[in-house]
Amino acid sequence: MNWVRQTLLRNWLVRAISTTIGQKLVMGATGLLLCGFLVAHLAGNLLIFQGTEHYNRYAKMLHENELLPVAEAGLLVLFVLHILLSFTTASANTAARPIGYYGKHSKLSGGTFVHAHNYMFLTGVLVLGFTLLHLSDMRFAHLNLRLKYDSTLDPAAHALHVLHDPISAPVYLLGSLVLGFHVSHGFQSAFKSLGLNHPKYTPFLSKLSILFGIAIGLGFASMPFWYYFAGH
Template sequence: MSTTAEPKPSVVDRLNLSWALRLLHSSIGRKAVMAATGLLLCGFLVVHLAGNLKLYAGKTAFDSYAHWLHEQEFLPLAEAGLFVLFLLHIYLAFVTTAENRRARQQAYAQKQSKRTDGVLYTWNWMFISGAVVLGFLILHIIDMKLGLRSDVAYGGEHESFKNTVAVLSTPLSRGVYMLGTVFLGFHLAHGFSSAFQSLGLAHPKYTPLIKLVGILFAVVIAAGFFSLPLAIPSMPAIVEQATAPAAPHP
């Protein structure tokens, strides 16, 4: 008596992957996860900008904030989580862009549609703007986190205000930071609203409002970060505080 052979288990089944990895196994799931990580990173941008705007309040306010932040026990865990979010978002961006390019080739092989071409153009632009932002982020980490720039007159470990103003005062940082924030704004302007669509939250009644909120959010975030390399090195009071001798740290 013959028996029907059981279907060969897939790689996902053999590895007994969790529901999260199963989600990443589908195109829709990958886009949803990329959208979720993008929105979480938007939240980080709000907090990060709020902290950076304390530069306008002067040395005491900014150094006090930086000192408080670095004393928090949750900071290493938060940084690790942020790193994972960035890696996952970047990885999914590469995968999705590759899928869209294959879809474009298939569309040309069959029947090209304006809608398909428009969607792929948008994804390509998102990928390009994201790549520029990634380059800006790498320089930002080298500048602020690692302190490896040879052309920056870094201060001591606790002189966050002086170090930040010194970095923003270099021609390289001013140019790259302003360019990076412009591309960040473009990336957010489309990414914010498309994230809701990828999460299945698009609706004819609310989508226009979501797009408007996304554009306003992008403008506020980009303008806030753009103002720092533009204005901070040109403010005499800020520069004077940054170049003053450091007080002994307790």
């Protein structure tokens, strides 16, 4: 195995990506792209509030696009990279401090507010679980990996069915909020990891990031809330 490693490390890209900085660069880049996906995904999903027919039309359009498999494959790569690296960096980070402190206190100003950055791995794992559940609910259970869109399908009805489920609805609500919490740090952190940190832009990006997290979290959570908790 070691010679495989050595051979791979002869490549400049592998070598760069295998450093801690390289890993964070890739995590930042994949994270940002995934944020882009979240925006598109949320925009599509929110159509359900306009009526089931709008939602179905959007689903149809999406699934009739022949490039969808390419996009999905790309998304899969982004997810896998982001997740794999989160596990490798997290385990390296744990190993970097074998003996912990008796008690550790932040010196950051801003006091006791819960910092999302301290829970990135935990929230990331929760988001991963939620994503798998969501995929099995929406992508595999209903669409069955069919490439051709079948006019008999009614994705909106299926979505509403899931959102009205007494177990799924709270899970979707919480999952959405955790996702929002995760990206509220991830969005701005990605810029820093990619090398953008400047007194001119960073304060703005930090605020934008929190707003982004809130928008994503509340945006996705609005659906289970509206259909299950508000009883529509």
